[in-house]
Amino acid sequence: MTQRFSTDVLVIGGGVAGLAAALHLADYARVTVLCKGDIESASSHWAQGGIASVTDPDDSVSAHVQDTLAAGAGLCDEAVVTQTVSRGPATIRQLGRWGVSFDSEDNEFHLTQEGGHSFRRIFHVADTTGRAITESLTHRVLDHPNIELITDRVAIDLINLNKLGRFPNRCAGAYVLNRSTNHVEVFQARFVVLATGGASKVYLYTSNPDSSTGDGIAMAWRAGCRIANMEFNQFHPTCLYHPHAKSFLISEAVRGEGGILRLPGGEPFMSRFDERLELAPRDVVARAIDFEMKRLGLDCVYLDISHRPQNFIDSHFPTIQARCREFGYNLAKEPIPVVPAAHYTCGGVLVDSNGATDVPGLYAIGEVSCTGLHGANRLASNSLLECLVFGEAAAVEIRTHLHEKPIEATIPHWDESEVTDSDEDVLIAHNWEELRRFMWDYVGIVRTDKRLQRAQRRIEMLKAEIHEYYSHYRVSNDLIELRNLIHVADLIVRSALTRQESRGLHFNLDHPERSEKNQDTILFPGYIDHLDVLKPVVG
Numbered sequence: 001m002t003q004r005f006s007t008d009v010l011v012i013g014g015g016v017a018g019l020a021a022a023l024h025l026a027d028y029a030r031v032t033v034l035c036k037g038d039i040e041s042a043s044s045h046w047a048q049g050g051i052a053s054v055t056d057p058d059d060s061v062s063a064h065v066q067d068t069l070a071a072g073a074g075l076c077d078e079a080v081v082t083q084t085v086s087r088g089p090a091t092i093r094q095l096g097r098w099g100v101s102f103d104s105e106d107n108e109f110h111l112t113q114e115g116g117h118s119f120r121r122i123f124h125v126a127d128t129t130g131r132a133i134t135e136s137l138t139h140r141v142l143d144h145p146n147i148e149l150i151t152d153r154v155a156i157d158l159i160n161l162n163k164l165g166r167f168p169n170r171c172a173g174a175y176v177l178n179r180s181t182n183h184v185e186v187f188q189a190r191f192v193v194l195a196t197g198g199a200s201k202v203y204l205y206t207s208n209p210d211s212s213t214g215d216g217i218a219m220a221w222r223a224g225c226r227i228a229n230m231e232f233n234q235f236h237p238t239c240l241y242h243p244h245a246k247s248f249l250i251s252e253a254v255r256g257e258g259g260i261l262r263l264p265g266g267e268p269f270m271s272r273f274d275e276r277l278e279l280a281p282r283d284v285v286a287r288a289i290d291f292e293m294k295r296l297g298l299d300c301v302y303l304d305i306s307h308r309p310q311n312f313i314d315s316h317f318p319t320i321q322a323r324c325r326e327f328g329y330n331l332a333k334e335p336i337p338v339v340p341a342a343h344y345t346c347g348g349v350l351v352d353s354n355g356a357t358d359v360p361g362l363y364a365i366g367e368v369s370c371t372g373l374h375g376a377n378r379l380a381s382n383s384l385l386e387c388l389v390f391g392e393a394a395a396v397e398i399r400t401h402l403h404e405k406p407i408e409a410t411i412p413h414w415d416e417s418e419v420t421d422s423d424e425d426v427l428i429a430h431n432w433e434e435l436r437r438f439m440w441d442y443v444g445i446v447r448t449d450k451r452l453q454r455a456q457r458r459i460e461m462l463k464a465e466i467h468e469y470y471s472h473y474r475v476s477n478d479l480i481e482l483r484n485l486i487h488v489a490d491l492i493v494r495s496a497l498t499r500q501e502s503r504g505l506h507f508n509l510d511h512p513e514r515s516e517k518n519q520d521t522i523l524f525p526g527y528i529d530h531l532d533v534l535k536p537v538v539g
């Protein structure tokens with residue numbers, strides 16, 4: 001019999017967005033936070049550079065707004081940008097109260113500058129800002145009697161009462177795989193908050209941890225939410241190039257502190273692409289590297305900050321330096337090999353200014369969402385800020401309406417009577433590899449119509465195979481993620497084919513110009529797809 005759990009608010013995801021929402025809710029409601037693995041399974045843990053906020057009197061909120069709008073290439077929602085950026089100082093103070101201690105010198109915060117920012121405004125804890133924030137928030141969460149943090153749980157699908165033929169249209173919980181027991185459990189809640197992070201794992205090379213498989217985006221789509229701007233995938237220009245480095249990220253702050261990109265012969269090349277040189281926005285830098293690598297048939301380019309003294313490198317970039325040392329490089333002595341990798345999903349579940357989705361009772365916060373902050377390209381270090389600001393906004397709204405929604409006690413159990421254990425896991429592994437490879441080759445930094453159409457045909461074939469597999473075999477972590485990845489790939493390709501222009505992170509050689517019309521790509525659910533259906537359930 002399916003195990004059932006009830007809570008006031010179910011938060012799916014234990015990165016910065018989910019943890020912040022839980023902390024803002026916990027004095028008012030019982031909160032359950034689910035995550036796939038430990039805190040390292042979240043991108044949040046790996047954030048290096050920091051969090052952007054205006055505090056210096058010479059800087060201004062309007063300058064931060066303008067920088068964000070400029071990066072977003074005409075698609076940011078200015079009201080949302082202003083709302084988010086204005087909350088920066090209060091958010092930094094809140095982090096202080098939660099125990100985060102940002103780097104400072106002589107009683108002043110040490111602020112760094114990153115690409116696209118016109119001012120030094122990045123708060124950081126050395127180059128491990130994400131770890132410092134997630135550890136502080138996790139301690140608070142574990143200490144709070146009203147919050148239960150449960151790991152090793154993979155949400156499979158959201159429960160929309162309408163999709164079960166009931167009324168009203170409302171999200172009432174989720175079906176969740178317990179990875180320890182391999183059984184599916186039902187979590188029933190008044191409200192559900194999706195905080196599952198991004199979908200960069202859909203690409204072969206990524207800076208993200210394994211959990212970034214777009215589960216929240218795929219689940220929300222299947223539950224009836226609109227999804228927006230999925231063609232805007234940010235590729236980080238500089239990940240360490242080494243067969244065993246698993247796309248370890250070399251923070252933008254290295255370029256902010258004077259790092260120069262060079263060809264193998266030592267020639268700097270950014271001046272041929274942008275007058276802001278290495279501090280141009282990420283998409284410009286990633287495309288410049290991609291262009292040079294393709295032009296010269298290179299495996300990588302080089303990032304050189306060896307003109308800075310050893311003690312500066314060791315104190316500002318301890319983690320990056322330690323990781324480089326593992327592979328025999330010393331940042332202070334030599335240029336290091338770098339390549340671009342998929343890094344951030346700008347699109348996602350379309351939400352309002354409080355994180356509410358189209359399905360009543362369901363919120364989406366952090367990288368899983370599309371709030372209007374990033375537009376066609378995310379400005380560096382704005383995403384942790386977005387996680388925290390929207391985590392709070394969603395919590396405040398849920399608190400206000402908490403007791404208006406009952407906990408639905410009659411959710412059907414998960415039916416496993418017609419499925420068996422798979423004896424062909426090789427199919428899952430093969431489809432994973434194939435999907436991520438063609439997404440990298442055909443839907444990567446530079447696109448063409450032909451490559452996108454080719455990707456679309458392959459997606460259709462894989463969808464049919466995955467559906468067949470999903471219908472006959474017991475769910476597993478890899479099958480759940482693969483099913484979500486194929487959905488996300490489909491949403492990305494359909495969005496990319498819809499956008500007949502080049503803008504921000506979407507660059508199509510067949511449509512190199514930017515259109516005069518600023519328009520989001522919004523995909524509406526309701527297009528019936530055999531992957532949309534819930535696993536058969538018995539009433």
Ligand SMILES: Cc1cc2nc3c(=O)[nH]c(=O)nc-3n(C[C@H](O)[C@H](O)[C@H](O)COP(=O)(O)OP(=O)(O)OC[C@H]3O[C@@H](n4cnc5c(N)ncnc54)[C@H](O)[C@@H]3O)c2cc1C
Binds near residue numbers: 017044130155209
């Ligand atoms: C290497 C790296 C460096 C970065 N540096 C910066 C930076 O300096 N500044 C900045 O602003 N941003 C940075 N970013 C981006 C930023 O870290 C992320 O956008 C942000 O942390 C996302 O937070 P989140 O809470 O939305 O999701 P995440 O932190 O990714 O957390 C997602 C959570 O959801 C869980 N989850 C996922 N699917 C399921 C499921 N089906 N069931 C249950 N749980 C699930 C995961 O286990 C995880 O706990 C960086 C990202 C990376 C990868």
